[in-house]
Amino acid sequence: MSKSALELIPGELQAVALNDADVARAAALAAPTNQKVREAADARLRFEDEPALYLACLRDEADDR
Amino acid sequence: MNENEMLALGLAEAADAVARGEVTSVELTQAAISRARKLGPVLNCFTVLEAADALREAEKADGERKDAKPAGPLHGVPLAHKDLFYRAGKIVACGSKIRRDFVPETTATVLERLSAAGAVNLGALHMAEFAFSPTGYNEHYGHARNPWNTAHVPGGSSSGSGAAVAARIVFGSLGTDTGGSLRHPAAMCGLTGLKATLTRVSRAGVMPLSHSLDCVGPLARSARDCARLMEVIAGADRADATSSARPVPHYEALLEGGGRGLRIGVPRSYYYEAVSAEIKKTLDESLEALRGIGAKVSPVDVPDMNLINSLAHVLMAVEAATLHRRWLETRRDGYSDQVRARIEPGLFYPATRYCEALAMRASLTKEYIDTALKEVDVVHLPAIPIPVPTIEETTRGNPADVARVIGVVGHCTRGINYLGLPSISVPAGFDAKGLPVAFQLVGRPFSEAKLLRAAHAYQQVTGWHRRPPSPKPDPHRIELA
Numbered sequence: 001m002s003k004s005a006l007e008l009i010p011g012e013l014q015a016v017a018l019n020d021a022d023v024a025r026a027a028a029l030a031a032p033t034n035q036k037v038r039e040a041a042d043a044r045l046r047f048e049d050e051p052a053l054y055l056a057c058l059r060d061e062a063d064d065r
Numbered sequence: 066m067n068e069n070e071m072l073a074l075g076l077a078e079a080a081d082a083v084a085r086g087e088v089t090s091v092e093l094t095q096a097a098i099s100r101a102r103k104l105g106p107v108l109n110c111f112t113v114l115e116a117a118d119a120l121r122e123a124e125k126a127d128g129e130r131k132d133a134k135p136a137g138p139l140h141g142v143p144l145a146h147k148d149l150f151y152r153a154g155k156i157v158a159c160g161s162k163i164r165r166d167f168v169p170e171t172t173a174t175v176l177e178r179l180s181a182a183g184a185v186n187l188g189a190l191h192m193a194e195f196a197f198s199p200t201g202y203n204e205h206y207g208h209a210r211n212p213w214n215t216a217h218v219p220g221g222s223s224s225g226s227g228a229a230v231a232a233r234i235v236f237g238s239l240g241t242d243t244g245g246s247l248r249h250p251a252a253m254c255g256l257t258g259l260k261a262t263l264t265r266v267s268r269a270g271v272m273p274l275s276h277s278l279d280c281v282g283p284l285a286r287s288a289r290d291c292a293r294l295m296e297v298i299a300g301a302d303r304a305d306a307t308s309s310a311r312p313v314p315h316y317e318a319l320l321e322g323g324g325r326g327l328r329i330g331v332p333r334s335y336y337y338e339a340v341s342a343e344i345k346k347t348l349d350e351s352l353e354a355l356r357g358i359g360a361k362v363s364p365v366d367v368p369d370m371n372l373i374n375s376l377a378h379v380l381m382a383v384e385a386a387t388l389h390r391r392w393l394e395t396r397r398d399g400y401s402d403q404v405r406a407r408i409e410p411g412l413f414y415p416a417t418r419y420c421e422a423l424a425m426r427a428s429l430t431k432e433y434i435d436t437a438l439k440e441v442d443v444v445h446l447p448a449i450p451i452p453v454p455t456i457e458e459t460t461r462g463n464p465a466d467v468a469r470v471i472g473v474v475g476h477c478t479r480g481i482n483y484l485g486l487p488s489i490s491v492p493a494g495f496d497a498k499g500l501p502v503a504f505q506l507v508g509r510p511f512s513e514a515k516l517l518r519a520a521h522a523y524q525q526v527t528g529w530h531r532r533p534p535s536p537k538p539d540p541h542r543i544e545l546a
Binding site: 025036037040041044046048049051054055056057058063064065 | 263264311413425510513
């Protein structure tokens with residue numbers, strides 16, 4: 001993020017203080033699948049992927065016979 | 066017809082009986098009220114029974130029929146719905162303590178459509194707190210109970226819907242499904258439940274859990290009953306910009322045609338990993354019955370469902386946490402521990418993970434269609450991989466065991482919501498303890514007509530869906546009569 005963009009964000013949000021307990025809690029809540037998901041997602045996500053394509057996919061693949 | 070004979074009718078049969086003048090709406094409604102008063106407290110399935118209002122609606126319906134006014138496909142039939150569908154001026158608590166006094170100013174589009182089709186509203190049905198439990202868990206107002214055995218969960222989060230329809234109190238009900246919340250009670254209570262394609266049914270006026278995943282659908286005794294309800298509730302809605310403008314098929318008219326030529330895929334991986342032996346046996350029997358009506362069954366591959374489930378979890382957790390953030394800060398004690406623990410992780414996921422889960426949705430949905438559904442019309446899956454658990458198994462004891470049981474309930478359902486595909490849960494028999502077992506059929510987007518037709522064909526040769534909870538000399542069995 002550029003410096004000029006960062007300046008638009010209030011200072012208190014630029015440096016949210018998280019104590020060790022909060023960090024550990026966040027990590028615990030995101031476990032246990034998070035790392036696996038991250039690896040699988042990293043392997044698949046393409047630059048071209050974008051959410052709007054999803055509804056088009058439902059439309060294009062429809063079978064309402 | 067006496068009370069038992071009336072309430073033994075399916076929804077479409079009851080509507081047709083009213084149309085032919087064989088029974089009046091008032092008679093049906095009185096029978097439903099009588100049974101609701103008798104069994105409602107036992108099953109803890111109603112949050113409010115609106116007997117006087119229902120009888121007024123029934124009298125009006127009978128008057129309109131007498132005057133030969135045009136009647137809708139649900140004319141005079143008593144229904145009741147999960148307590149998250151907004152009805153202007155009525156409390157809609159969503160199974161929660163936090164919203165116990167919430168009175169919406171609008172009415173859900175689907176409720177308006179049911180009323181326009183002539184349905185009589187009997188009241189609101191119990192549910193899991195904020196629709197957050199696959200078993201129906203509700204710490205604030207007690208658990209709804211399974212009519213087949215009241216020591217067991219009815220499935221959730223549309224727990225009251227499952228219990229009230231299975232106990233033959235109402236002829237059908239609407240539920241919602243974010244990870245299986247409609248298919249779980251259908252499967253556990255011996256009912257037919259249809260989770261439609263995302264965008265097929267309006268969600269305007271429905272308390273959301275996760276807007277990327279939430280679907281509204283019917284829960285009733287048969288595929289025919291679900292078809293009739295779907296035809297009423299589906300279709301574009303100006304109040305819901307996400308609703309599809311695709312024309313709504315005549316689902317009920319498309320039911321006939323049998324199973325000949327239907328191509329069914331059975332996944333080689335993932336879905337059967339958690340299935341118990343007795344559930345597997347029943348599922349195999351259901352495939353045999355489907356072969357018997359001319360379906361062709363073949364093995365299919367499926368994409369990485371663990372990844373898909375995890376992405377579904379990210380969407381649900383983040384969207385729910387966004388909706389609940391303010392209450393999590395100001396009314397933290399208003400949540401049960403179990404529900405708060407399910408919402409809180411969403412506060413911690415990085416925004417990039419959420420965007421990633423949305424971005425990958427098209428490619429993974431396409432991948433599922435191009436692998437699992439490439440050569441077949443529908444995929445046959447377990448609905449619930451284990452026998453219906455007891456309330457005790459899902460609430461007490463070792464927390465790890467409880468979490469495992471709760472987690473496995475959604476093993477075969479939650480990924481389907483990420484993909485947005487339609488899925489129907491169909492009763493397929495009973496386990497060793499006499500609790501229902503079910504399979505799911507999943508199809509391509511907007512293939513609800515095909516799913517209903519396949520389920521209907523199966524139901525014509527099996528009849529599991531016609532069995533009511535049976536009275537037996539067991540303290541946990543209820544007696545319908």
